[in-house]
Amino acid sequence: MNILVTGGAGYIGCRLVPALLDAGHKVRVVDKLVFGADGLAALKDRFDLVAADVRTVGGEVLSGMDAVVHLAGLSNDPTAEFNPAANKAMNTDATIRLGKLAKEHGVRRFVFASSCSIYYTLSPDNELRHEEYPVNPEAPYSWSKRQAELGLLALADASFCPVMLRKGTVYGQSPRMRYDLVVNTFTRDAYAKRRLTLHAGGRMWRPMLHIDDAVAAYLIALQAAEKNVHGQIFNVLSDNYQVRQLAHEVRRTLEGDKGIRLDIDLQQVGVSRSYRVDGGKMREALGFAPRHSINNSVDEMWDALESGVDIENPIYYNIRWLELLCEMESRLKAMGGNVF
Ligand SMILES: NC(=O)c1ccc[n+]([C@@H]2O[C@H](COP(=O)([O-])OP(=O)(O)OC[C@H]3O[C@@H](n4cnc5c(N)ncnc54)[C@H](O)[C@@H]3O)[C@@H](O)[C@H]2O)c1
Numbered sequence: 001m002n003i004l005v006t007g008g009a010g011y012i013g014c015r016l017v018p019a020l021l022d023a024g025h026k027v028r029v030v031d032k033l034v035f036g037a038d039g040l041a042a043l044k045d046r047f048d049l050v051a052a053d054v055r056t057v058g059g060e061v062l063s064g065m066d067a068v069v070h071l072a073g074l075s076n077d078p079t080a081e082f083n084p085a086a087n088k089a090m091n092t093d094a095t096i097r098l099g100k101l102a103k104e105h106g107v108r109r110f111v112f113a114s115s116c117s118i119y120y121t122l123s124p125d126n127e128l129r130h131e132e133y134p135v136n137p138e139a140p141y142s143w144s145k146r147q148a149e150l151g152l153l154a155l156a157d158a159s160f161c162p163v164m165l166r167k168g169t170v171y172g173q174s175p176r177m178r179y180d181l182v183v184n185t186f187t188r189d190a191y192a193k194r195r196l197t198l199h200a201g202g203r204m205w206r207p208m209l210h211i212d213d214a215v216a217a218y219l220i221a222l223q224a225a226e227k228n229v230h231g232q233i234f235n236v237l238s239d240n241y242q243v244r245q246l247a248h249e250v251r252r253t254l255e256g257d258k259g260i261r262l263d264i265d266l267q268q269v270g271v272s273r274s275y276r277v278d279g280g281k282m283r284e285a286l287g288f289a290p291r292h293s294i295n296n297s298v299d300e301m302w303d304a305l306e307s308g309v310d311i312e313n314p315i316y317y318n319i320r321w322l323e324l325l326c327e328m329e330s331r332l333k334a335m336g337g338n339v340f
Contacts (some may be wrong), residue, residue, distance in 0.1 A: 001222065002026045003063045004107075006054050006098065007072030008047075012113070012214055015174040016037035016069065019215045021046050024070055030054060031072060034325070036313055039176030045084075054094040059101040067104050067109035067222050071096060076180065076320035077117070080141035091144035096151035101220035103160040112223045114149055114166045116207045116235060117142045119275040122320030126205075128240075128278040131166070131233045149233065156231035163221045163229045166279060168237035170214050172297040173304050179316040182206065182243060183294060186250040187301040188311050195263045196251065199270030201243030207237035207277035210292035220286050234282040246294070253295040258302060 008017050008029030020027050027047040029040070037049065050061055056074045062068070073091040074080045080087040095112065099264060102110050118137050119129040129135075134155050137143050152162040171183035179188045209217075217236045221229060241249070247264055254260040283289040305311070314320035332339070 001066040002028070002064050003222065004028050004030060004061060004068045006030045006068070006070045007075075007113070007135070008069075009033055009037050009040055009049075009176060010035065010071060010075065011039075011176050011178045011181075012170060012211060013071050014174050015049060015172075016071075016215050016218055018043055018285075019219065022220060028061065028065065030057055034236050035176055035321065037060050039174065042175065043164045054098055055089055057098075059105055062105040062107050063100055065102075065105070065107045067111065067151040068098065068107055069111045069113070069222070070098060071113045073113075074141065074318075076318055077139055077141045079322050080139070080144060082319060082322060084140045088147075089142050091141070092147040092151065096146035096155075097162070098160060099152045099155050103155055105143050106159070108159065108226070109222060110152065110160065110162045110164060111218060112148065112152055112164050114145045114233070115142065116166045116168045116237065116275065116277045118146050118149075118166060119277055120273050121275055122271075122273060126276060128276050129235075130236055130278040131281055135301045139170045151232055161226050162229045163224075163231075165217055165221055166233060166235045166238075167214055167217070168209040168235075168279075170209050170211050170291070171294065173300045174209035174211055175306070177309070177316055178318065179311060180318055183208070183246055183250065183297065184301060186247055187298050188305065190250060190254055190260065190262050191302060191305040192311055194261065195265055196247045197265040197267065198244055199249055199267050199291055201266060202242060202247060204274035205240050205276045206243060206246070207235070207240050207275070207279070208291065208294070209237050210291050210294075210297055213238055213288075213290040215231065216291075217282065217288055220282075220288055224286050225274050228285055232285075234286070234288075235277045235279050236288070237277055237279040238283055238292070239279075240276040249294045250298050253298045257295070257299050 009031040
């Protein structure tokens with residue numbers, strides 16, 4: 001297939017694009033390159049890169065495509081809350097616009113990177129949320145994902161097949177690394193401080209997903225028979241964990257595999273936004289079988305840290321990076337646009 005991947009230079013995209021190429025697909029990436037394109041550098045010449053914003057990109061990027069994987073946008077709560085108007089424009093409006101453009105260009109399959117955070121609740125309970133569970137998220141990020149889902153679902157017809165993948169929180173190593181995702185943050189803290197800090201007693205539940213299992217889910221959603229995915233929402237996760245369980249898993253792995261001793265600092269204060277999600281539909285309807293464990297990914301991330309990563313570089317933390325870019329943008333404007 002010819003596949004357009006928006007946001008392909010991001011954390012997930014940098015693992016997805018090589019997997020698509022290795023599976024024999026042709027790939028075009030559309031990305032604003034907020035974090036640069038270094039994560040795709042090893043794939044140079046194997047794919048087509050269009051540096052563009054999904055809010056304004058022209059429909060020509062869709063010609064000749066068989067499918068779209070739409071990853072681009074603001075990818076967590078803090079960045080969405082930092083600029084709610086940009087969040088709506090990127091995560092909701094641009095997604096629906098891209099869906100319409102795909103449909104106009106005869107691109108049937110449109111796989112959307114939605115999120116299990118749509119199920120957030122401030123009053124945690126142990127109920128598993130399945131895809132039919134009524135949702136009405138209010139936080140800007142989850143709201144924007146839900147509105148995008150609704151807009152894409154409204155476009156579904158005999159000529160257009162949108163598929164929503166509501167991923168859990170992803171973890172694991174990527175050539176474009178993020179240390180602002182819980183397991184990755186714990187591994188970094190283990191490396192840098194030998195200490196993991198848990199807020200709200202670490203009681204909140206999270207659906208979790210290894211980055212390679214996320215990639216596998218996209219491959220399945222692209223290749224599945226249309227009747228099995230047309231206008232469907234799928235939760236994608238390997239399992240649900242309490243944050244304190246994740247911390248213990250990281251500690252157990254590093255003690256066992258690397259001989260590292262870790263303290264766990266259990267703080268009782270903090271907001272406890274919690275949700276547990278049912279991943280049964282994706283497994284039963286599409287045969288999704290998550291294969292990767294937290295243990296392996298922690299070892300892989302540890303080895304990458306040991307090879308020398310500047311963990312203070314804000315590029316690894318989406319909100320810090322956007323704040324820095326905005327500050328630099330306003331300073332540059334004040335200087336008349338040029339440093340020299
Ligand atoms: N990482 C997770 O745990 C997780 C979980 C659930 C859903 N998701 C969703 O999956 C997608 C990918 O997540 P990620 O972790 O790879 O995020 P990321 O922040 O690492 O990557 C996002 C990519 O999108 C690009 N981008 C941002 N705004 C753009 C715009 N206006 N036009 C073109 N490109 C733009 C960025 O340059 C970046 O390369 C996101 O939509 C995110 O909301 C991620």
